[in-house]
Amino acid sequence: MHLSENKINYVFHHLWHHLSVPTLKSHEMVILKERYHPALGIKNKLIFQLSSDEKPQPVIVHYQGAPIPILFGLEKKDATLFQPDQQGNIIFNHDLLSSAFYLLSGQQETETDQKDQYGRYPYELSIQKQLDCAHLPLVNYYFDIITKGIEAYAKTHNKKVEHHRLFNDFGFFLSHDVDRVAYYHPLYILYRIKQFLGLAPSTFSKPKIIRLFFQGVFHHLNPFRGQDPWWNFDWMMKMEKQLGIRSTFYFLKQEDRLNNALYKYHHKKIKHLITRLHESGFEVGLHGTMRSATEKETLLRQKGEFEKATGLQPAGIRQHYLRFSLPLTFKNHEAAGLRYDTSLSFAERDGFRNGYCWPFHPYDFDSDEMMQIWEIPLVMMEVSALNYRQTGFSGLQKAAEQHILEAKKFGGIFSLLWHNCRINDIEVAGVSAFYKLLLKFIVNQGAESARGIDICNRITALEAQHPPTYPEVSK
Ligand SMILES: [Zn+2]
Known part of the structure; x- marks a missing residue:
């Protein structure tokens, strides 16, 4: 070509x-x-x-x-x-x-x-x-x-x-997309009725759907109820701190009620959570809503709401569902003043969508030039292995080991996305124990924990230190 x-x-x-x-x-x-x-x-x-x-x-x-x-x-x-x-x-x-x-x-x-x-x-x-x-x-x-x-x-x-x-051994970039925070949200409980009547899809049997429905109702009636299984942030933070990991949380928000979150940034509980994460050394960023992948105004509004509610300036973003349009989504991210994106993995297959385990600049095909924003490739989303590929825990573990080997070869990154709402033993038996073991395993492999912003700073410094030399092109 x-x-x-x-x-x-x-x-x-x-x-x-x-x-x-x-x-x-x-x-x-x-x-x-x-x-x-x-x-x-x-x-x-x-x-x-x-x-x-x-x-x-x-x-x-x-x-x-x-x-x-x-x-x-x-x-x-x-x-x-x-x-x-x-x-x-x-x-x-x-x-x-x-x-x-x-x-x-x-x-x-x-x-x-x-x-x-x-x-x-x-x-x-x-x-x-x-x-x-x-x-x-x-x-x-x-x-x-x-x-x-x-x-x-x-x-x-x-x-x-x-x-x-980039890393002596390899970098471990752990992140969490906060899609959902209340397993027992009244809307989800009512949704069980729809599932029972066959008006909504379900992977559960009818008796299990009934059980889940009543479990939800009793949760709200019980004055001694414990924490909602999707409000597991303390558990996550504590474990990561024990393992020497600091991760990044990307927050979605409610919009149109179409496949987005059921919370907003100014909700007291969310605001406090974001502040607490930030003060404990975790990074918080944007999880772009369904519209934001292609609508600049929507993204600008989302970022503005986040900043107003939290007083924090997000540096990074990941698009919900990994929705992406090249190069439009990158242009919108740049226009919003974001420093990096980390959406690029295939949804259905973990691995290297851009064939690279280092951060890189995207390419703008409209103007035929390099863009300034960074992409930190996402290597593995738990859903890709467990749901799309149906690998089971052992298959996911094996795939993670392979990705880590590649990252080690090149001093690059193993980037893992695990949703907080997918560490729920009620839905997937044994998942929290497996997740904990997996993190321990990764740390024992010699991982250096890095948040998105750390990776961004590291590559920016490396780039500034070593200006490139370009070749001569024959006519
Ligand atoms: Zn999401």
């Missing part, structure tokens, strides 16, 4: 988060829109060749003992990934730049109008599904291959290479 100069620079901009070569000059990196040939007379350069294919032509290569798909392959699969020649060049044999751009920018999502019932890009359509590679942060692998090539070049040209990691 021959990347534009802005798109090429976008890829290099992110590559230089991982390494720097202070004495490497722009003219030492050459981008070819044709295949390399010695007759071109190029000497002492890093040579990148661009594919002219519009759509990925994947080639599976073996890298670090694992099969890795390169989306824009140029050679057969057993070709070396790069090689030196007699003229002091290093030549990359596949188009790693287009491959990285395609995933990181989310280009595939702009190539279709198809969305699921919630307005989301369906995993079914993705190249990750096609190649069964959602579990691999491919862009990190591509950058690793390019780094190896640059190291080979630096060695023969006497240059020093510095490597940067």
Whole structure:
């Protein structure tokens, strides 16, 4: 497809988060829109060749003992990934730049109008599904291959290479979307009647629905009733503090009564909760309402209400249901002055929607340029594994272990979303015990706990410290 100069620079901009070569000059990196040939007379350069294919032509290569798909392959699969020649060049044999751009920018999502019932890009359509590679942060692998090539070049040209990691081992970004706070809300109790009559969907049997209905009624009648199972914030905070974790809570709000929350920011209980979380070192941010993903005014209003009620300025957002429209949702987030978003995971499949386990800048396809806001990729939402993929607890645990291994390889992030309303043993037996064990396991893996804002600050500082060098593009 021959990347534009802005798109090429976008890829290099992110590559230089991982390494720097202070004495490497722009003219030492050459981008070819044709295949390399010695007759071109190029000497002492890093040579990148661009594919002219519009759509990925994947080639599976073996890298670090694992099969890795390169989306824009140029050679057969057993070709070396790069090689030196007699003229002091290093030549990359596949188009790693287009491959990285395609995933990181989310280009595939702009190539279709198809969305699921919630307005989301369906995993079914993705190249990750096609190649069964959602579990691999491919862009990190591509950058690793390019780094190896640059190291080979630096060695023969006497240059020093510095490597940067975002985390020494890996970062653990735990977050909670606060969709619902009252399991025994009168509306939910009345909803049981609808379910019993078959007028609303239910996963429970009729006797269980009746039991749940009366349980709800008795909860309200009982003067000695305990805490509502979805008002579990003290339990969550206490456990996280014990484990040395500080997480981020994203708050939704009531709007249109359409699939949003049943609370508002100015409700006393919510206001106090937000203040208490903030004062205990947890981060609080926005959980964008259904409309806010595409309506700027709605998002601005939501942010204004949050600030007015709490006196806090949210830095980050995650969209409810992970609803997203590229690049519109990002533009709205930027317009609202938010510093980062963390919505991008496939709803139906945990793993790497943009093929990356580091924070990155989104790409604005309308103006063909990089945006300033950060995306901190979401790697795993409990619902993706437990509900969509039906993995059960053991399957979720296994998937989490795999994601952590990838994050460790690249000093990146394992980001886990667990809703407070999904740690309810009445609905899912044993979930609170499993959740606690899982957090302990992650901490024992050497995790460094980081909130969204911490990650944002860390990558911003790293970027400021190491200004990028962009290559020369042949005409
Ligand atoms: Zn939500």
